Amino acid sequence: HWSQFLLKQLTSLNSSRRRAHPPVVFLKTHRTGSSSTVQNILFRLGERERATFAFPSHTYQFNYPDRAAFVDELPEGSSQFDLLCSHMRLDLREVRKVMPQNAVFITVLRDPIKTFESVFGYYTSTVPAFLTAHRAAAIEGKSALSVFLDSPEIFWDPKEPGNGLAKNPMSFDMGFNNQKWNGSWPEDLEQLEEAFHLVMIAEHFDESLVLLGALLGLEHEDLAYLRLNVRAGNSVTDLDENMQAKVRSWNVLDTLLYDFFVQVFWEKASQFGMERLKVEVERLRAFTEDVRRKCVSRAEVPPGELEDLLRPWQTETATIVGYEVQGNLLLQDQGFCIRMMLPELQYHSHLYFKQYALDQVGLNVSGLVLANGTPSSLHRTSLVELNEDGALHHQNASPR
Ligand SMILES: Nc1ncnc2c1ncn2[C@@H]1O[C@H](COP(=O)(O)OS(=O)(=O)O)[C@@H](OP(=O)(O)O)[C@H]1O
Numbered sequence: 275h276w277s278q279f280l281l282k283q284l285t286s287l288n289s290s291r292r293r294a295h296p297p298v299v300f301l302k303t304h305r306t307g308s309s310s311t312v313q314n315i316l317f318r319l320g321e322r323e324r325a326t327f328a329f330p331s332h333t334y335q336f337n338y339p340d341r342a343a344f345v346d347e348l349p350e351g352s353s354q355f356d357l358l359c360s361h362m363r364l365d366l367r368e369v370r371k372v373m374p375q376n377a378v379f380i381t382v383l384r385d386p387i388k389t390f391e392s393v394f395g396y397y398t399s400t401v402p403a404f405l406t407a408h409r410a411a412a413i414e415g416k417s418a419l420s421v422f423l424d425s426p427e428i429f430w431d432p433k434e435p436g437n438g439l440a441k442n443p444m445s446f447d448m449g450f451n452n453q454k455w456n457g458s459w460p461e462d463l464e465q466l467e468e469a470f471h472l473v474m475i476a477e478h479f480d481e482s483l484v485l486l487g488a489l490l491g492l493e494h495e496d497l498a499y500l501r502l503n504v505r506a507g508n509s510v511t512d513l514d515e516n517m518q519a520k521v522r523s524w525n526v527l528d529t530l531l532y533d534f535f536v537q538v539f540w541e542k543a544s545q546f547g548m549e550r551l552k553v554e555v556e557r558l559r560a561f562t563e564d565v566r567r568k569c570v571s572r573a574e575v576p577p578g579e580l581e582d583l584l585r586p587w588q589t590e591t592a593t594i595v596g597y598e599v600q601g602n603l604l605l606q607d608q609g610f611c612i613r614m615m616l617p618e619l620q621y622h623s624h625l626y627f628k629q630y631a632l633d634q635v636g637l638n639v640s641g642l643v644l645a646n647g648t649p650s651s652l653h654r655t656s657l658v659e660l661n662e663d664g665a666l667h668h669q670n671a672s673p674r
Contacts, residue, residue, distance in 0.1 A: 293323045293356070295490040297377040299369055300359035303447040304439055305392035307384035307476030310503040310618045315483075316359045317621050318613050319496055321628075325356035328372055329626050334619060336362035339438045339446075345372050349629050360622070363438070364449035366469055378489065379469050383444055383535050384476035386528035387513065387521045393443045394419050395509055398591040403430040403440035408591075419511050423520040442527040452527060459527075463534055472542065473535040484554040485542055494561040500569075500615055503586055506576065506593040569611035572598040586617040 300316055302309040320327055330336045331346040338361055348355065354374050362369075370377075383389075398404045398418060407422035407429045414421065422429055430440050432453050442452035450462055472489055474482030483497045513521065522529055543551050574595045577585050586594040597615040599608070613621070626632075 293325065295378070295492075297354065297356045297374045298359070298490065299373055299377050299379045300357075301364050301379070301381035301447065301470075302359055302361050303381060303383065303444055304361070305384070305389055305396055306382050306444060307388065307392075308382050308474070308479055308501070311479075311499050311501055312380075312382055312474065312486075313359045313618060314502055314614065314616065314621065315486075315497060315499055316357055317616075317625060319490075319492070320357045321613070321625060323356075326352040326354065327625060327629060328355035328358035328360075329622075329629070330360055330362075334622050335360055339363050339435060346630070349631075363447055366449070366465075378471045380472045380474065380486065380489075381448075381470060382474040382476055382482070383532050386442075386444065386525045386532050387518050388476075389444060389528065390521050390525050391419065391511055391513060392505070393439050394422065395505060395511060396589050396592045397439060399589065401436060401440050402434050403437045417511060419513075420517060423517060423524065426524050442525050442531075445527045445531050448531065450527065450531070455527060455530075459530070463531070467534075467538055473538060475536055475539050478539065480555045480558055481543060481551055482539070484551055484558060485539075485546060487554075487558075488546060494558055495565075495610075497558060498562045498565040498614065500566065500573075500597060502615070502617065504574070504595055506574070506595050509592040509594075565611075565614070568603070568607060569600055569614060570597050571600045583620055584612075584615055584617065587619050 298316065300312060302313055319325070326349060328345045331344050337344045340363070345355070345358075355372060358369065358373055358377075384392075393401075394404055398408050403426070404418070404422065407426075408418040410429075411418040411421040426441070430437060432441075438446045438452070442450075446452040448466060450459070472482070472485055474486065476482075483499070486492065487494075487497050575598050576595060577588055577593060580596045580598070584596050584599070586596050588594055596617065599611050599615060603611060616624070
């Protein structure tokens, strides 16, 4: 069966390379135009280097949205965690307790208007403020986002813990007070600038990858990527200027955060050398194009047409598309290509089971907690486990 065949390829690890970079903390922010894509790059890197991941215990996120870092124990034979790249709300002190002193901190930010539109569309039914607007809009026969933006304060209860992503979601993920500006903001921004070695910018994604590559000493093969976790066109709401202005004013702190780090980004770019950056971006793009031609037989594939293993998690309100892998690949390319298109939850499970040498236990899928603190409908998604002979198998998968 084709899916068994795909699974077999996953178990054929690319030859491991020694690690030449410090440990990495990647703050995976929500819908920031690439955090799953960057995480996939880091998963591949860590797997190849046999790094020890700081995973949340038996789930995919660090007790989101609370701040405590519920890291699983250090596996036998490891002396430290090398990589942390699962969703969490940043608390620098907590992270520093878990990760080595010399860890490099990276994250990614996206245009706040696009981020909010994506967060709203993806989490409509799990963030209480959005859900209430969605219900009101259904009664009025209007778009949920426009109803929400007309009077967000009506729907938004700041005391409701699940509403963290409902206003300034990037600031929330960065651990800031995301409700209103206060005097500590400038100092907090400075502290973040000091803590983060690189804040990538989704709008300059390839430039960001070149800087990431320089920071960690990565090769083109490490950095080649596919855009992951992409919503189908019909799940995206076009915003006219009026709506954009409303999104901007509701998320004014995210705008502040983004503008600040865009400036920091270009300062880093100019230290690297603008001409050098341009050349490196062109090289990376050419390499990535070759990889895509080699690996992908079909892009933007609807979830119902994807193998369980390659189907991204779907939400009630957003359709997430994926990729089909080429069928005629050389053996050594198959494992690489599949990993590059492997959705977050499947890859996370694969690495978790491998790191803790677990077999039948299974990740506690119903324990995945979303932004509103309720169990998700993850039963729709494949659960990937390692079986005795090291091959992967998955179960409990059903298309949307
Ligand atoms: N390389 C690159 N450049 C720019 N944008 C990209 C890239 N890769 C993924 N994406 C877009 O990122 C959105 C998904 O973000 P995340 O992976 O952070 O989402 S999640 O919070 O982990 O669910 C999702 O945005 P929307 O499609 O607008 O929802 C993806 O299309």
